[in-house]
Amino acid sequence: MAPVRPVRFGSEATKSYLDEEAKKDPLVAKVLEGLLWRLTREPDPIGCPVLHLDPPRYLVTKSYRLPVPRLLRMLYYIEKNDLVIEFAQVTDLHEDL
Numbered sequence: 009m010a011p012v013r014p015v016r017f018g019s020e021a022t023k024s025y026l027d028e029e030a031k032k033d034p035l036v037a038k039v040l041e042g043l044l045w046r047l048t049r050e051p052d053p054i055g056c057p058v059l060h061l062d063p064p065r066y067l068v069t070k071s072y073r074l075p076v077p078r079l080l081r082m083l084y085y086i087e088k089n090d091l092v093i094e095f096a097q098v099t100d101l102h103e104d105l
Contacts, residue, residue, distance in 0.1 A: 013048045013086070018094035029098045036098055039072045039080050047084065047091055055084075063087060065094065077101040 017023040030037040047054065047068070055068035065085045071077045083095040 013089055013091045015044055015048060015091045015093065016087075018092050022093055022096055026096050026098075033073075033078070033098070035073060035078075036080065039070055043068065043070055043080065043082070044091075053084075053086060058083065061085075071101070 026036070026040060030040070053064070053066045055066035058065040058067055063085045065083055068082050068084070070080045072080065077100075079097075079099050079101060081095075081097045081099075082093055084091060084093050086092070
């Protein structure tokens with residue numbers, strides 16, 4: 009397993025958004041914690057690469073909560089050795105269709 013990368017947020021708005029969503033739904037914090045754990049330890053980026061961006065960005069989507077699934081999406085990139093969260097969105101699956 010690769011060494012742990014530090015996590016940064018691309019903007020204060022992204023961090024504030026995730027904090028607000030975690031207040032509304034405590035499960036968001038647990039899902040985010042698990043996803044960040046994996047992202048900081050994987051040697052290679054995971055998720056779908058977003059084309060034509062420099063540095064390369066990756067989009068990850070994690071579904072949770074049944075029977076009505078919710079989605080946590082994050083757009084991130086790796087700068088030097090830091091994991092930078094550029095964008096995050098929490099939505100219900102039916103809102104996404």
